[in-house]
Amino acid sequence: MKNQIIEQTKIYVRNELGEDATGHDWFHVDRVRLNALHICKKEKAGDPFIIEMAALLHDISDEKLNESSEKGEEKLKLFLRTLPLTDNDQKHIKQIIATISFKGGQHTNLTTIEAKIVQDADRLDAIGAIGIARAFAYGGKKGQPIYDPSIKVRNEMSIEEYRKGKSTSIHHFYEKLLKLKDLLNTETALKMAESRQLMMETFLEQFYQEWDGQE
Ligand code: ADP
Ligand code: NI
Numbered sequence: 001m002k003n004q005i006i007e008q009t010k011i012y013v014r015n016e017l018g019e020d021a022t023g024h025d026w027f028h029v030d031r032v033r034l035n036a037l038h039i040c041k042k043e044k045a046g047d048p049f050i051i052e053m054a055a056l057l058h059d060i061s062d063e064k065l066n067e068s069s070e071k072g073e074e075k076l077k078l079f080l081r082t083l084p085l086t087d088n089d090q091k092h093i094k095q096i097i098a099t100i101s102f103k104g105g106q107h108t109n110l111t112t113i114e115a116k117i118v119q120d121a122d123r124l125d126a127i128g129a130i131g132i133a134r135a136f137a138y139g140g141k142k143g144q145p146i147y148d149p150s151i152k153v154r155n156e157m158s159i160e161e162y163r164k165g166k167s168t169s170i171h172h173f174y175e176k177l178l179k180l181k182d183l184l185n186t187e188t189a190l191k192m193a194e195s196r197q198l199m200m201e202t203f204l205e206q207f208y209q210e211w212d213g214q215e
Contacts, residue, residue, distance in 0.1 A: 001084065002049050005053070005083050005084065005085070006049075006052055006053070006056070008083065009053060009056045009057065009083070010056060012079060013026065013029055013056050013057065013060065014026045016060060017029060017059060017060075017065075024059045024062065024064075024065060028059070028125055028134070029055070029056060029058070029059060031121075031125050031130070032055045032058065032118070032121045032122050032125050033052055033055040033056055033121075035120075035121040035124050035125065035192070036051050036052070036054075036055040036117050036118050036120075036121035037051065037052060037055075038188070039117045039120055039121060039186055039188045039189055039192075040117055042188040043113075043117070043186050043187070043188050045113045045117070046112075046113040046114045046117050047114060049089075050089065050092055050093060050096070050114045051114050051117055051118055053089075053093050054092075054093050054096040054097055054114060054115075054118045055118050055121060055122075057076060057079075057080075057093065057097060058096075058097050058100065058118060058122060060072070060075060060076050060079070060097075061073050061075060061076040061097060061098075073094070073098070076094060076097065077090075077094065080093060080094065092112070092114065095112075095115070096112070096114055096115040096118055099115055099119075100115060100118055100119040100122060110185065116185035116186060117185070117186060117189075119185060120184050120185050120186050120188075120189035121189070123180045123183065123184060123189070124184075124189055124192055124193060124196065126176070126177060126180060127177055127180050127181065127193060127196040127197065127200060128193075128195070128196025128197075128199050128200065129196070129199055131177055131196065131200065132199070132200060132203055135169045135172050135173070135177065136169050138169070138172075139168070139169030139172070144166075144167060144168055144169060145168045145169070146168060146169055146170065147168045147169070147170035147171075147207075147211065148168050149211075151166060151167060151168060151171060153171055153174045153175065154167065154171075154175055170204070170207065173200060173204060177200060178197070178200060178201075180193070181193045181194075181196075181197050
């Protein structure tokens with residue numbers, strides 16, 4: 001039964017996100033799913049079914065992919081209702097998805113280990129080589145510059161500023177990506193983050209070297 005629910009959910013998500021080019025494509029979701037299950041196994045914690053479902057559906061209600069966050073939540077709710085899930089499971093999955101997003105650094109307290117694991121898996125996919133690729137894909141899609149040394153790095157910011165303010169993809173590393181490692185919840189994810197962090201640091205160093213050009 002659970003296998004069937006997972007398969008049905010995969011088909012739904014693949015259809016919904018297949019064409020997205022902002023870094024929220026099916027492959028992102030699948031990596032988050034696999035990394036979340038890996039963390040669950042290593043930590044010997046959490047309900048793997050809830051984790052897999054929440055990972056699969058975590059971007060479905062995203063406000064950037066919907067007219068509004070309310071519309072997004074409605075879509076998720078309607079889909080969950082079509083599945084043979086208990087009320088409790090539906091509630092838990094929706095709660096995980098509602099609480100894990102970064103949104104400019106606002107901290108929300110995660111209450112369940114399942115939420116912590118899915119958040120870690122989503123964050124791991126925003127850093128490292130994949131994270132670098134996603135940042136520039138997102139930046140290109142939004143029409144923001146690769147880099148502009150005259151723009152200041154923003155520290156604290158509201159959700160509105162985070163989404164709409166003027167920035168560059170390189171700035172995004174300082175505003176979000178480099179901070180994620182210290183925000184991880186599990187030891188397993190922290191270990192996985194180490195080589196990814198190093199990759200971003202090396203990338204930035206080389207980027208500035210090349211940016212300054214050769215005389
Ligand atoms: P979250 O849901 O955690 O707020 P997003 O959905 O905003 O994350 O981000 C999706 C992907 O796009 C991530 O890899 C993220 O790092 C990247 N991204 C988000 N905002 C920007 C930005 N302003 N510039 C470059 N990349 C971005
Ligand atoms: Ni995601």
